[in-house]
Amino acid sequence: MKNASTLERRLRSNMTGDVLFDAFNRGRYATDASFYQILPLGVVVPRTMDEALRALAIARDEGRIVTPRGGGTSQCGQTVNNGIVVDFSKHLNRILSLDVENRICVVEPGIVLDDLNRQLKKHGLWFPVDVSTASRATIGGMAGNNSCGGRSLRYGTMRDNTLSMDAALADGTLLHFGEVPRDLARVNSPQSGLALFRDMLDLGEREATEISARFPKVQRRVGGYNLDALVPRNAPNNMAHLLVGSEGTLAFTTQVELKLWPVIRNKVLGVCHFGSFYEAMDAAQHLVKLRPIAVELVDRTMIALGREIAMFQPIIATAVRGDPDAVLVVEFAEEDQAENLHRLKQLGELMADLGFGWDRPQRKWGGVVEITEPGLQTGIADFRAAGLNVMMSMKQEGKPVSFVEDCAVPLPHLADYTERLNAIFAKHGTRGTMYAHASEGCLHVRPVLNLKLEKDVKAMRAIAEETFEMVREYKGSHSGEHGDGLVRSEFHEAMFGSRIVADFREVKRCFDPENMLNPGKIVDPPKMDDRSLFRYRPDYRVNELKTVLDWSAYPGAGGGFQGAVEMCNNNGACRKLEGGVMCPSYRATRNEKDVTRGRANTLRLAISGQLGPDALASDEMMETLKLCVSCKACRHECPTGVDMAKMKIEVLAARAAKHGLSLRDRLVGYLPRYADLASRFAPLANWRNSSPLLRALFEKFAGISAKRALPAFRRDVFRPEAETFGPADGREVVLFADTFNRAYERENLDAALRVLVEAGYRVHLPRPTDHTRPLCCGRTFLSAGLVDQARNELNRLVASYAPFAARGVPIVGLEPSCLLTLRDELLSLRSDDDAKSISTHALLFEEFLVREGEAGRLKLPLGAMPAKALVHGHCHQKSFGAFKPVEKVLRLVPDLSVEIIESSCCGMAGAFGYGADTYQASMEMAELSLLPAVRRADIATLIVADGTSCRHQIKDGTGRAPLHVARVLAMSLDSTQSNR
Known part of the structure; x- marks a missing residue:
């Protein structure tokens, strides 16, 4: 550690980027999407490429190894090592040049x-190596793995689309790797570079016969070094193709020159159904004759799991008929849509010729479902891309494990290969999941194993050896897409022979004689089943945890909390920068600490004792979770269902139990208890907002930013004189008057009550059975970790609402975070029938109106509003699939034009945006898309947001006053009455 301290000091003095040597940050970089874990010595996040090269030089001078890293989604352990990890993804992510006419661009390796592709789209171009991790995979990482993507049948692999690379050797020499002639006399390169190129070309010439004999003749061959790029027949030889697939072991990439393609403008999909998996695999060799650009497999297991995931349910319901054992999604994407439709027709005819039709006894559809609607095509693509993570969503100790993940065999052998593979799995007491690229004989295959168990580790070893032997029998490749890393490098000698493996060592020695760059990959690897390198080592233990919430749906210690934490497989979907909501804090900071994956890894290390005693309640853990806004986006958008908002409650509860509460926690948590009292002294309670001195004191002692005005208390809080409104014979509904709308914005409740009454409903506003303070969902208590107090509030609410829920009366609320607490946290605190009944009947205002409208029961005399509404969705609405009803309800208003803001979290997130230490992050989240969109809106445009926090953030950031949907509908009713 003395040497490490010296190294750290040197790096800090030469960097403006982050230099991270603490245990928590090192732990976050110890894993990728494989089952391995190796703690690095330190992490560098350079701001410039010069800084990255300085880090390389300092590490070399200190005798330390270096591993470059992009999105950290490698499935074979390529990006973990015990030296210095250099993260390119935060800052080194620019397009350096773009030649639209010649379809070429040059990029930094950290670009996602x-x-x-978002930047290229406006020029009609794209980079088509469309890996399923496209939302977080960096070009440098893709080059390192020789990534392929689903459409490689047409576009080829990363190697086929890489024109050149600039890179530094381990000794710091900067070289351009591109096409070179066999005669290097005219090549402009340093002497050391020319000598390296000559050595490589000589090796290729010397070993041409052996390379031809031993390298598999399948396109999906990405194992080892690409020695076939060096043989004379490939002249001019492209030296960049030797770096592609080298997994950071040969050179330190500084920029990549890419070949671009015209964007796909038209496409159709045919979803081909099969009664048996074997039939689907056998059919693939025939379907490719129609020249599709992709043929993707989705098996029974993935279909079943997808039907349990809310975001995929409607897609599967439309695209999958009956109960097939497998489907093949065939994609045609010619420029002429008529040609695509013609091939789709041919596909149906071919399926009929192959003998696949409707099997009535088995109720299986063996035909083709034609998908021409673009939105559904995108949904199917998203489902297919999420395939790995859908498989990983199993809530059990055993998970699909990647090690024979992407073997590739010639298509005529695919059916026999998969049938024999299933037999191998069964022999070793397990089963496998399969999906992906049937068009090229490369399936993502994962046997279900529990690598915490020695017997399953032994089974993994046996399965690997038997599977790779079978792949060699079919003259296939044991690495078909995801590279070698720690998983498959060990098996190169069996695949390529000892002579080729000796050539691999020679290449490594010529490029990196000191073995400094990412050692242990491709050349001289450890055993793939060395458990000392596993995420779950033999000594991995999680002691029994006393949890405050119900985690029984998950396996493991702590009442299932361990299992919930371990659901994160590091796939990195939370690192996406656009689309959906997850993860808003990462989008603002680009720090691994602030992404769901980073938090989950930290929690796993903490509960297993790897970060020291009491790590769960430590300051470092609170720093890890500080920017988590509990948006619940991960609950909905994480393919494996990691629920960080719920996990944060556990951490906050542990923290509160050990260290007590801060003044800020008390002010926020106990708001429902003092809101009514504060309203009676509203001018005094609001004095802080008008006094710079009080603002400063609140910031110093309560941690509330002086830059924020707190919501203003009012004397005329919502206190209805009666408990029931509307016609006696109207359909019943309970209106949940939450604390925020009741105490701060009663106009929303007044509007909602009016809308419901005018629609003919009998509206109940039940008072608490204990006749004390108004009802509350406990949300503020949960945000402070005060779970017992939250449970008390929910108990009061259940006592009042249970009689209504028991007879099927809907419970309707306005504030998403409050109402949806009844659908979520309530069931984590109570599992009785009353709680379940209330949860079942809890609906947001718009959900209720849409449901009533679809049932033909909504009679609402809305008047015309010739205006435009710009709508921002609350995170919890999106998480629970409750945002679309907002748009549907607004479209009921005649002449109202509705536009949705494509936004992530507003950044206010309850009390988050008021924190002195989180204010800046709050504003950065808001500025990503929400506030700019509002500022662009015409002054006559209505700004609509259901969330209390969202409205306050928009008001603070733009000066515009947003409206709840209930108020917009009330305005529409006013329009009707004024026109009478």
Whole structure:
């Protein structure tokens, strides 16, 4: 550690970017999407490429190894090592040049594929190596793995689309790797570079016969070094193709020159159904004759799991008929849509010729479902891309494990290969999941194993050896897409022979004689089943945890809390920068600490004792979770269902139990208890907002930012004189008057009550059975970790609402975070029938109106409003699939044009945006898309937001006063009455 301290000091003095040597940050970089874990010595996040190269030089000088890292989603352990990890993804992510006419661009290695394609789209171009992790995979990482993507049948692999690379050798020499002639006399390169190129070309010439004999003749061959790029027949030889797939072991990439393609403008999908998995695999060789650009497999297991995931349910319901054993999604994407439709027709005819039809006894559809609607096509693509993570969503100790993940065999052998593979799994007491690229004989295959158990680790070893032997029998490749890393490098000698493996060592020695760059990958690897390198080592233990919430749906210690934490498989979907909501804090900071994956890894290390005693309640853990806004986006958008908002409650409760509450926690948590009292002294309670001195004191002693005005208390809080409103014979509904709308914005409750009454409903506003303070959902208590107090509030609410829920009366609320507490946290605190009944009947205002409208029961005399509404959705609405009803309800208003803001979290998130230490992050989240969209809106445009926090953030950031949907509908009713 003395040497590490010296290294850290040197790095800090030469960097403006982050230099991270503490245990918590090192732990967050110890894993990727594989089952391995290796704690790095330190992490560097350089701001410039010069800083990255300085880090390389300092590490070399200190005798430390270096591992470059992009999105950290490698499935074979490529990005973990015990030296210095250099993270390119935060800052080194620009397009350096773009030649639209010649379809070429040059990029920094940290640019994310989706971000690159967003910038290229306006020029009609894209980079088509469309890996399923496109929302977080970096170009540098894709080059390191020789990524392929689902459409490689047409576009080829990363190697096929890489024109050149600039990179530094381990000794710091900067070289350009591109096409070179066999005669290097005219190549402009340093002498050391020319000598390296000559050595490589000589090796290729010397070993041409052996390379031809031993390298598998399948496109999906990404194992080892690409020695076939060096043989004479490939002249001019492209030296960049030797770096592609080298997994950061040969050079330190500084920029990549890419070949671009025109964007796909038209496409159709045919979803082909099969009564048996074997039939689907056998059919693939015939379907490719129609020249699709992709043929993707979805098996029975993935279909079943997808039907349990809310975001995929409607997609599967439309695309999958009956109960098939497997479907193949065939994609045609010619420029002429008529040609695509013609091939789709041919597909149906071919399926009929192959003998696949409707099997009535088995109720299985063996035909083709035609998908021409773009939105549904996108949904299917998203489901297919999430395939790995859908498989990983199993709530059990055993999980699908990647090690024979992406073997590739020639298509005529695919059916026999998969049938024999299933037999191998069964022999070793397990089963496998399969999906992905049937068009090229490369399936993502994962046997279900529990790598905490020695017997399952032994089974993994046996399955690997038997599977790879079978792949060699079919003259296939044991690495078909995801590279070698720690998983498959060990098996190169069996695949390529000892002579080729010796050549691999020679290449490594020529490029990196000191073995400094990411050692242990491709050349001289450890055993793939060395448990000392596993995430779950033999000594991995989680002691029994006393949890405050119900985690019984998950396996493991702590009443299932361990299992919930371990659901994170590091797939990195939370690192996406656009689309959906997850993860708003990461989008603002780009720090691994502030992404759901980073938090989950920290929690796993903490509960297993790897971060020291009491780590769960430590200051470092609170720093890890500080920017988590509990938006619940991960609950909905994480493919494996990691629920960080719920986990944060556990941490806050542990923290409160050990260290007590801060003044800020008390002010926020106990708001429902003092809101009514404060309203009686509203001018005094609001004095803080008008006094700079009080603002400063609140910031110093309560941690509430002086830059924020707190919501203003009012004397005329919502206190209805009666408990029931509306016609006696109207359909019953309970209106939940939450604390925020009741104490601060009663106009919303007044509007909602009016709308419901005018629609003919009998509206109940039940008072608490204990006749004390108004009812509350306990949300503020949960945000402070005060779970017992939250439970008390919910108990009071259940006592008042249970009689109504028992007879089927809907419980309707306005504030998403409060109403949806009844659908979520309530069931984590109570599991009785009353709680379940209330949860079942809890609906947001718009959900209720849409349901009534679809049932033909909504009679609401809305008047015309010739205006535009710009709508921002609350995070919890989106998490629970409750945002679409907002748009549907607003479209009921005649002449009202509705536009949705594509936004993530507003950044206010309850009390988060008021914190002195979180104010800046709050504003950065809001500025990503929400506030700019509001500022662009015409002054006559209505700004609509259901969330109390959202409205306050928009008001603070733009000066515009947003409206709840209930108020918009009330305005529409006013329009009707004024026109009478």
